[in-house]
Amino acid sequence: MRSSRAVTAAPWQLPRPAATGPEPRRGSEYAQLSRLIRQAGLLERRPRYYVWKIALTLAALAAGWTAFVLLGNSWWQLAVAAFLAAMFTQLGFLGHDAGHRQIFGSRRASYVLGILLGNLGIGLSYGWWVEKHHRHHAHPNQEGADPDIDISVFAFSPAQARAGAGLTRLAFRFQAYLFFPMLLLEAISLHVASIRALISPGSRHRAAEALLLAAHIGCYLTVVLLVLSPVKAVAFILVQQGLFGLYLGSSFAPNHKGMAVLTRTTAVTSFTGRLSPRATSGAARLPTSRSAASTTRSSTTFSRPCPGLICAAPRR
DSSP states (O other), rough: OOOOOOOOOOOOOOOOOOSSSSOOOOOOHHHHHHHHHHHHTTTTOOOOHHHHHHHHHHHHHHHHHHHHHHHHHTTTTHHHHHHHHHHHHHHHHHHHHHHHTTSSSSSHHHHHHHHHHHIISSOHHHHHOOOOOOOHHHSSTTTTGGGGGGOOOOOHHHHHHHHOOOOOHHHHTTTHHHHHHHHHHHHHHHHHHHHHHSSTTTTHHHHHHHHHHHHHHHHHHHHHHHOOOHHHHHHHHHHHHHHHHHHHHHHHHTTTTTOOBBBBBBOSSSTTTTOOGGGHHHHHOSSGGGGGGGGOOOOOOOOOOOSSSSSSSOOO
């Protein structure tokens, strides 16, 4: 008598519907998986959800600024700063979904919503971020191609760690401990990068985005300085922007953790992530502390452009 064994599917495999006969394989593994996901309705837009999500987020943001004005020149404003940091991050998540055209099918409508949420709402250039984010999805965790791992203060591969010198090399050595403190500066870094992108030549829709970004900065500083004394205003800005960057960075960073870091010469031989022999060095452990080793655990990385409405939503 034969013994039966339970077969467990791999985590990335989707259940296939029962078939009456053998189905012909059409296209690559990637195309087949994309087709299954679309047939299951996993990429369908949810307009009702986003109507409520946007309405509630904007209402909470307005409530936060109303509380700020009513509370006046008080150190309790630091609690309001923490609340507004969370609301800014929620606006950032909505901007992310608009960038993936998950809210509107129209590119123009998505762009208008994106610059209202990004440039006007939180002071980040939506156009600059979308272009950067698309490059990330096209080359996830690939050195020299993914802008999200092109960060001067962190090393994502042994080669980057060895290239550091002086204070940079020292920062690489202790980057596991510096990671969260450095995220407190993430919002400031994004503001600066947005301004640089908008003043550079060739920026699309530069006038509209620059105007909305300037309106955000002007209104933000005016309200804070009118309500708070200079010392309290500085403390409020540091707490609000610091927690904003910490929350935002902590949400997106897990999308890189546990993924192999690929070099320029890495070849992904199939959609399931089998790497060619010359690619194995890119996934080695970094010379960092023990707590940072988890960031370089071997995992599947797909060098594919974003196929649909959303590829990798942040952890919220």
